[in-house]
Amino acid sequence: MTNTYATPAAGLPVQMALHTGRATFNEAYALIPRGVMRDIVTSYLPHWRETRLWVIARPLSGFAETFSQYIVEVAPGGGSERPEQNPEAEGVVFVVSGQLHLTIAGQPHVLKEGGYAFLPPGTHWALANRTTEPASFHWVRKRYEVVEGIDIPTAFVTNEREQPIRWMPGTKDTWGTTRFVEPNDIRHDMHVNIVTLEPGAVIPFEETHVMEHGLYVLEGKAVYRLNRDWVEVEAGDFMWLRAFCPQACYAGPERFRYLLYKDVNRHAKLPF
Template sequence: MNYAFPSGGLPDQSVNADGAAVFTTAYAVLPAVTHRDIVTSFLPTWHSHRAWIFARPMTGFAETFAQYAVEIYPGGGSSDPEPDRDAQAVLFVAKGRARLTLGAEHHELEPGSYVYLPPAAPWELWNIYDEPCGFHWIRKRYVHAQGLTVPEPMITHESRVPVVPMPECGDAWGTQRFLDPLDLAYDFHVNIVTFQPGGRIPFAETHVMEHGLFVLQGTARYLLNQDWVEVGPGDFMWLRAFCPQACIATGTEPFRYLLYKDVNRHPSLGPLT
């Protein structure tokens, strides 16, 4: 399986700046063409790397998560990667390989590897191989709830997670759920959603969850609020709560994206006055 990932670089001087990038009060689209070298960041405690930061908490927009694509060059990585002890994370490897050290155990990650890391987990990540490694990193502060314990770390591969068809959709629309959707200890999910060509979301979803969607493969027409946009491999969509959404998969191959959503907690009512 091939997964889209930013390639960096810079368009030459013959290319016009017109493009499909858009930021609105309800959603944002960051097309793959915008993921260039000059928009990368370098992270403290990380070595020989670069990071595209697609989403961060913004008051009045999407407030629960941050989402990155991180490229680690051979010999690069971090022995102290997470600065926030309350942050949990999902890592999803898109290209290359890396070694994850979780406590005293080493795990070799490859394209398709999926890792859930609870808050305060002792982890390191290093590229000990000869080619760059690219992975998606989604971070969210854990929200504790009465009677629930923090989940344990989990490492798997997408080949071991079945595609579960959505109701009344046959095989046209399915989801790989890496974290148990019935386990309320998880306060967010990161899944892979797949539509076969012509498959669709047959209504305008409108709900409280925030979303980050990174297109791994294929193309689609995607409804965002009142606008239909064309999206393809490497594009990122960022949706605030209650933004209507739907899609129709186009082209001849499956349309697949990595999806973040916050779940299983009461909405915060803010400080009492």
């Protein structure tokens, strides 16, 4: 099956558009619907040329504190030779439109739609759009938590089309995860995966756990349980969940897929 990926529509709504948006921010979650990701809320970064981005998650005291997530749009000729300023930051790049040239420690790679790269802390990398069309990617960043005696994971590049969906048992292959890192690989302290629910599939219980989440809907629509609320979500929406926010899901009439961040494999930080 060919996958498609949502990207921000940009532009601005017409002045006569009704103000009936779904944007929500409360004590347990934020919903950033696709309709609010417009030109007026874009940002820019040092040492990037012909590039803008939507910041959809950032560490926020008392809310979700472990990661940031950007949707980055790179115009033809754009990119950066110094993309990451923090030597302690690890990252994942996931391409949702166009084509990008990624260089890791001098080795070139071409990332097409569905392209995925893990970039450990301290990695020398560069990114460029050498085509005549804009390209967009998600960039998830986290401060890597070093553990004595555990190796820092190495960089790798793949494409989601090269990875299998691992279906949950007892779901008749209707709810599964495309994993880019094995769950028991203790070197990794974050996972950025893709969750797939076929039409009518469900997450049949309220997941309530310590991991923080970022969920960007790549495709389809669903009714999603967030804390005490059932909310409709669609391709291009972003859900940002703090730890222990209950969640569940009923998928819609077409395949529903989202890019999922979570922090894993480390002790909880203690305040003393």
